[in-house]
Amino acid sequence: MKIVDVSAFYAPEGGGVRTYVDQKLAAGPALGHEIVILAPGPEDRSELRGRGARIQWVASPRFPFDRRYRYFADAATIHRHLDRERPDFVEASSPWRSASAVATWPGDAARALVMHADPMAAYAYRWFEGLASTATIDRKLGWVWNHLRRVNGAFDLVVSASDSLSRRLAAAGLRRVATHRMGVEAGLFSPDRCDPALRARLLARCALPPDATLLVGVGRHAPEKRWPMIVKAVVAVSFDHPVGLILVGDGRDRARTVREIDGNPHIHLLSPIADRTALARLLASADALVHGCEAETFSMVAAEATASGLPLIVPDRGGASDHARAGGGLCFASGDPADAARALRTFVTSPRISPEVRPIRTMTHHFGDLLDHYRHLAAARRQAA
Structure with a gap:
């Protein structure tokens, strides 16, 4: 055909x-x-x-x-x-x-x-x-x-x-x-790629000890991705709990995100990672994926994070929410930084439960x-x- x-x-x-x-x-x-x-x-x-x-x-x-x-x-x-x-x-x-x-x-x-x-x-x-x-x-x-x-x-x-x-x-x-x-790409994303040494280095970049919570966000810096909202929520939670955030991506809205970070040492920006194996290692080495965009039709990064064994903390609308609900993740009201902070706080203060292992769709x-x-x-x- x-x-x-x-x-x-x-x-x-x-x-x-x-x-x-x-x-x-x-x-x-x-x-x-x-x-x-x-x-x-x-x-x-x-x-x-x-x-x-x-x-x-x-x-x-x-x-x-x-x-x-x-x-x-x-x-x-x-x-x-x-x-x-x-x-x-x-x-x-x-x-x-x-x-x-x-x-x-x-x-x-x-x-x-x-x-x-x-x-x-x-x-x-x-x-x-x-x-x-x-x-x-x-x-x-x-x-x-x-x-x-x-x-x-x-x-x-x-x-x-x-x-x-x-x-x-x-x-x-x-x-x-x-x-x-x-x-997801077959054979690439897996919890087996978790690298404790990489996790410790990433937390050190966030000026935090190895036992802190490491969150990761992946996506371009564009208004619909709402990274400034995610930064605001992470900062609110980090007053009471040691939480670091690694944001991977670039784009025209990066300056807004940088302004919202305002020099906070616990949030670190990385350029886009072209090496897919390196990205898979990073995802598997974090504690959860956090995402701000409710306009995703599927959310590939949410699928990749789920395949890597990560819990999801995402908006309650859009493709990422489907992954979270299917895998026991946490949802917050779309576009609401206070509710995003509530979901993050719930995750940080709850006992760590591994997401349900499901067959990986490729x-x-x-x-x-x-x-x-x-x-x-x-x-x-x-x-x-």
Whole structure:
């Protein structure tokens, strides 16, 4: 089966979408499928990614709000490339302009809308929190849901990575929504990677003894990640308990996080860790993962931390909360630093209980299930034709 992913937010310096797409480029051919990624780039060119995998870059203008990305200029360009590729299945990996283009393409291939982002939680809910309820925000910004309901009719499937997002999409009137949870890299994240010497060094960087509590947070510094809120909560708890926090990541909001830390010696910032084995060692050597973003559709870092044997302390909305509830973690009210401090204090003062050991779902499982679902939908479309 030939699958074309119209991936509006794939870029060489991108984040989660780039990681996911790169894994799909490897997994698809191994499962017997041809994978083509249609992505906006500086010029028209093909980039081979091994046998049966290719990125087709489409000359496109820069995205004005983030210079790492470009955007598809018009639907006609996408239609022209889809006509040329003649796919069996088409994915739209963004719910906006590219979803509309895939929806209006006159080809007969089956198609899926992949929700790599929560259309409201990352921005609107955060911008207007404290001023209106999420139900009111949904109603006032009804054009977002109207757009999704309008394009939904052209798609055979809407792919969501978590049950919480699937429920919200279905409640908003979207049809044919299915949860396809992602997973972690096979054989990488495990409690067996715990390194007591590394743990002691990290606590020493936080000016704390080896018997203090070591929390870790991983993610880019962006407003929706809410690292200043997490810092505020950790500082509140550290007045009474020896708690250190290691934050791994970088981004445009780093300065705000640094200002909130305000020289606190118990909080230490690390640059992004490209070595995945080193990241797995760090996670397994901490006492818990703390996370502030309620807009995650799946939360890969929460899955990786769970596979590493860590308890989770996360917001009560979004993909990370699904992992926490399934594994006995702690949730706090989204966007509330006082409640985040309460959850942290509960963790620090409670007896240490190892999280329940569960089978680890890998990305191999994810792509196997997802692409098999695509195969059935493509067959059904052909039979109906």
